[in-house]
């Protein structure tokens with residue numbers, strides 16, 4: 001449990017034998033944060049033994065878990081959807097990974113980008129909607145699979161391509177083999193929030209560098225919500241590219257008015273509201289030398305609960321800004337995410353409870369402008385039915401229950417309970 005650098009020493013890694021490895025650094029969006037839910041997860045099924053790492057969220061995990069217990073006598077140590085996927089794959093009928101994926105993809109509903117390892121194979125799977133990213137790279141004659149292409153750059157691997165929705169790739173002693181499940185969508189329903197916030201700016205998503213897409217969002221924000229100002233700043237780091245785009249489109253100079261403290265973690269992994277509030281102060285510092293007496297456009301990626309933004313704007317004002325014009329890349333978030341982004345329940349989403357004018361007053365901005373959904377799609381470069389945008393519209397690529405409960409397996413599985421000592425679940429601010 002903990003950050004990679006806190007958990008693994010070089011000597012731990014050097015002691016691992018073998019030529020196939022998988023790792024996992026995602027916080028949980030289903031099941032509490034406790035050791036039994038840490039990944040990769042090992043599963044021993046009727047047919048195979050595998051280790052699995054998962055990004056996403058499966059919405060019918062409870063039902064599948066009950067089926068696995070009844071049909072195969074599966075035993076579960078934790079309370080995540082990821083363990084259900086591991087058990088499902090380990091017990092799936094079929095001689096090939098294409099057969100197993102077809103069996104699993106027919107049953108799983110939701111988002112899952114997977115890496116799996118057996119003793120002789122490395123496997124990558126992207127769900128039939130393609131909600132979460134997954135990409136393939138090449139390194140010294142071997143293959144690398146990662147959520148984001150920036151991870152390939154760090155290990156010196158060459159980006160080859162993104163996996164298709166419904167694709168399974170298998171690397172074994174004879175090379176790389178790929179199949180796409182026949183039931184997969186022709187157009188993907190990838191999470192548009194990956195473009196806005198999640199992906200690192202140096203990652204390639206849907207064939208585009210995230211940094212460039214964010215610059216386009218900033219330019220589009222200016223077209224939809226122009227402001228008269230002396231300076232454009234971005235909330236570091238995820239909104240900097242959009243702020244550059246706003247500056248270039250408007251001709252208003254760009255500056256660094258906020259500095260991010262690089263020695264603290266991201267606020268959205270802080271465990272509770274009190275810590276999240278403290279976290280903003282620890283996270284940013286404003287530069288009076290840059291902001292004093294200026295009318296400032298502040299660009300951010302999103303406003304989810306509305307915890308962070310008022311504090312950031314307060315810092316900007318305290319540093320001497322005379323006007324603050326807030327511009328936000330994500331449209332108002334009115335509905336929760338069911339596919340792996342922890343935004344909390346609908347009651348916690350500020351735009352589900354307040355109008356834009358009420359949010360403006362609440363955050364303390366002189367003006368406030370959000371990109372709308374058509375503007376966002378235009379900036380990303382799509383105008384058709386691809387991309388999930390459910391949190392902005394309440395309409396999802398597959399039917400979902402209105403409220404999602406991250407602890408549903410803990411509440412509904414006999415014998416399982418929420419770990420009182422575990423960190424409470426992380427959430428976006």
Ligand code: SF4
Nearest residue numbers: 191337388389390391
């Ligand atoms: S609901 Fe929003 S955050 Fe969740 S997958 Fe869809 S676009 Fe992404």
